[in-house]
Amino acid sequence: xxxxxxxxxxxxxxxxxxxxxxxxxxxxxxxxxxxxxxxxxxxxxxxxxxxxxxxxxxxxxxxxxxxxxxxxxxxxxxxxxxxxxxxxxxxxxxxxxxxxxxxxxxxxxxxxxxxxxxxxxxxxxxxxxxxxxxxxxxxxxxxxxxxxxxxxxxxxxxxxxxxxxxxxxxxxxxxxxxxxxxxxxxxxxxxxxxxxxxxxxxxxxxxxxxxxxxxxxxxxxxxxxxxxxxxxxxxxxxxxxxxxxxxxxxxxxxxxxxxxxxxxx
Amino acid sequence: xxxxxxxxxxxxxxxxxxxxxxxxxxxxxxxxxxxxxxxxxxxxxxxxxxxxxxxxxxxxxxxxxxxxxxxxxxxxxxxxxxxxxxxxxxxxxxxxxxxxxxxxxxxxxxxxxxxxxxxxxxxxxxxxxxxxxxxxxxxx
Numbered sequence: 414x415x416x417x418x419x420x421x422x423x424x425x426x427x428x429x430x431x432x433x434x435x436x437x438x439x440x441x442x443x444x445x446x447x448x449x450x451x452x453x454x455x456x457x458x459x460x461x462x463x464x465x466x467x468x469x470x471x472x473x474x475x476x477x478x479x480x481x482x483x484x485x486x487x488x489x490x491x492x493x494x495x496x497x498x499x500x501x502x503x504x505x506x507x508x509x510x511x512x513x514x515x516x517x518x519x520x521x522x523x524x525x526x527x528x529x530x531x532x533x534x535x536x537x538x539x540x541x542x543x544x545x546x547x548x549x550x551x552x553x554x555x556x557x558x559x560x561x562x563x564x565x566x567x568x569x570x571x572x573x574x575x576x577x578x579x580x581x582x583x584x585x586x587x588x589x590x591x592x593x594x595x596x597x598x599x600x601x602x603x604x605x606x607x608x609x610x611x612x613x614x615x616x617x618x619x620x621x622x623x624x625x626x627x628x629x630x631x632x633x634x635x636x637x638x639x640x641x642x643x644x645x646x647x648x649x650x651x652x653x654x655x656x657x658x659x660x661x662x663x664x665x666x667x668x669x670x671x672x673x674x675x676x677x678x
Numbered sequence: 679x680x681x682x683x684x685x686x687x688x689x690x691x692x693x694x695x696x697x698x699x700x701x702x703x704x705x706x707x708x709x710x711x712x713x714x715x716x717x718x719x720x721x722x723x724x725x726x727x728x729x730x731x732x733x734x735x736x737x738x739x740x741x742x743x744x745x746x747x748x749x750x751x752x753x754x755x756x757x758x759x760x761x762x763x764x765x766x767x768x769x770x771x772x773x774x775x776x777x778x779x780x781x782x783x784x785x786x787x788x789x790x791x792x793x794x795x796x797x798x799x800x801x802x803x804x805x806x807x808x809x810x811x812x813x814x815x816x817x818x
Binding site for chain 1: 705709725729730732754755760800802803
């Protein structure tokens, strides 16, 4: 990291709040965030998930002699959400046909490629950051891509019946001990879960089980029960790392999208 | 040397590519990820905008003519988190860029490695998602 700063030092020092210390977080003697500290709790005694999060991908440096630069950090689940499942995701015949078409077209119908909103749970794996803002009655998840938001109601309301489908659906959360269980329905019928085009549809019930292992780490078990797209319910667990001492940075995709033109010739 | 990939293998076989490459918000099937271009020249323009920064580089081709190459980079947000600013590259800066060419456009590529004129690395893509993944499955 020191070498990285040496390569890029003056630029880092003058960037807006990219390196501004987050107040009120546990720190080590050297001033670095203490990521192994216990998970914080709300005044009600529940785990507090508030903070900025990014896929827990190790940072790696590429070095050429004394000059080092940091590699990009990307979650493999961004390509295939079921990458850690021994047999992969249990696609239905309908899904297989969808995937076949999507592969044959090189993934060019991916809504994300066309700057559509970051749909959860896929959004957890994208290369932009999320910020959780937790209050007693609601968790809000902000996402840098297209400056998007998602609401998770914690006030005990039921999921809606036959809701108008949306990109992120409708989410409620309840506590099971220290685990926040988020249930979602009302997802649009044409959503993708990853770059290879794994579908999720209007028939889905998605359950995300959030555990804050310690200050710096959150585990999310993503369980999908979608009989249109999958022959049986399945679940995967992803890890998110807390990102401290920085800020959210907006990334408005339609600002200068130029990749889709490359598909058209 | 360029080797063509079928859309299927380019799409699913990304995990087998061991070279670093800049990652995008989509499948990258518009690029020949096993192909390689190397361009050395002067930056003519920098587009510091989402969802991807682009740099344009004038290079001399085999016939002595000037060709203006377009290179896709990650988003400015991603680059800023790795120490770049909008001023890190400016028109006139000399760079050497290695990348994967667009399949259908002869002077467009996605950058995976950039050095300055002294050879100091300025940018590299990722190898992390490209490592072999034995348990990875194609859809059944």
